[in-house]
Amino acid sequence: MTPPPLLRIETLSKNFRLGSRFRQGGVQILQALKNVSLDVYPGEVLGLVGESGCGKSTLGRCILRLYEIDSGRILFKNRDISRVGQRALRPLRAEMQMVFQDPYASLNPRRRIGDLIAEPLRVHGTLNEAGVQARLLELMELVNLAPDHLRRYPHEFSGGQRQRIGIARGLALSPSLIVADEPVSALDVSVQAQIINLFMDLQEKFGLTYVFIAHDLSVVRQIATRTAVMYLGGIVELGETDAVLHRPAHPYTAALISAVPELTLDEAKPRIMPQGEPPSPINPPPGCRFHTRCPFAQERCRAEIPALAPGADGRAVACHFPLA
Numbered sequence: 001m002t003p004p005p006l007l008r009i010e011t012l013s014k015n016f017r018l019g020s021r022f023r024q025g026g027v028q029i030l031q032a033l034k035n036v037s038l039d040v041y042p043g044e045v046l047g048l049v050g051e052s053g054c055g056k057s058t059l060g061r062c063i064l065r066l067y068e069i070d071s072g073r074i075l076f077k078n079r080d081i082s083r084v085g086q087r088a089l090r091p092l093r094a095e096m097q098m099v100f101q102d103p104y105a106s107l108n109p110r111r112r113i114g115d116l117i118a119e120p121l122r123v124h125g126t127l128n129e130a131g132v133q134a135r136l137l138e139l140m141e142l143v144n145l146a147p148d149h150l151r152r153y154p155h156e157f158s159g160g161q162r163q164r165i166g167i168a169r170g171l172a173l174s175p176s177l178i179v180a181d182e183p184v185s186a187l188d189v190s191v192q193a194q195i196i197n198l199f200m201d202l203q204e205k206f207g208l209t210y211v212f213i214a215h216d217l218s219v220v221r222q223i224a225t226r227t228a229v230m231y232l233g234g235i236v237e238l239g240e241t242d243a244v245l246h247r248p249a250h251p252y253t254a255a256l257i258s259a260v261p262e263l264t265l266d267e268a269k270p271r272i273m274p275q276g277e278p279p280s281p282i283n284p285p286p287g288c289r290f291h292t293r294c295p296f297a298q299e300r301c302r303a304e305i306p307a308l309a310p311g312a313d314g315r316a317v318a319c320h321f322p323l324a
């Protein structure tokens, strides 16, 4: 039996208002997310993929309430957290943490690593100073850094080590959910593999749940149990990673995979090249948002928004004419 989701997102929409400097004579609305619904189950790694600007990082930040949402709901452990105030959010922050793409940018360069990792422990105030110091040593061991690194400053570390520090900080309060936003995209390939292995080891050790955001499908293939593909603010395909990446049902997923030579599609699937550039989220096309680039678009696609509906292999697909 499927367990209840740890995180449920229901018809979430998020717009950004762009000031008049972007346009003469008024404010414009950028539709970053439109009616996104998604369940994330305890102990799973959900990969969130798509081109830059598709809304995946915005979704990650909305989940953690770093952005206010415009409509829809976010339920964590069956509790609606969509609009709870900052005070009520504080204990929740311990349970949901973020690991950022650029650990250097998220670490204050003037503070020692020990203070940076200890910050969430001190803010939450559940441990005395001796407990904080003991937890710091535990965390350093978990991310394979030496105890004496705690006295150093961020600039003294390599990119991979800084990401280990970011992970230690994210783990400090023993969260159940981690949203990792492109955590390996700034690293060399060999270092990427080490950090992905670290994420996987920690997941196994603590039964963590990850929402793992990446634009690189090869990364998601290594770590994600299920994968959600996003295009222009919406999820277009969601299912087991193996099924989605080898037998895509949505033309956009097939196009993403076609652009990665190392990924192979099942022989029956054609390689697809999308036409033109992605449309602007300020003025998205009507109907299926992919229709302006889809080689299979028909009249219905231009008029009717396809719902994310159940398809083959237990996956969901938002397409009027999914690939067979």
Ligand code: SF4
Binding pocket: 250, 251, 252, 288, 289, 290, 291, 292, 294, 295, 296, 297, 298, 301, 306, 318, 319, 320, 321, 322
């Ligand atoms: Fe292409 Fe139509 Fe499917 Fe959109 S709904 S992906 S335009 S076939």
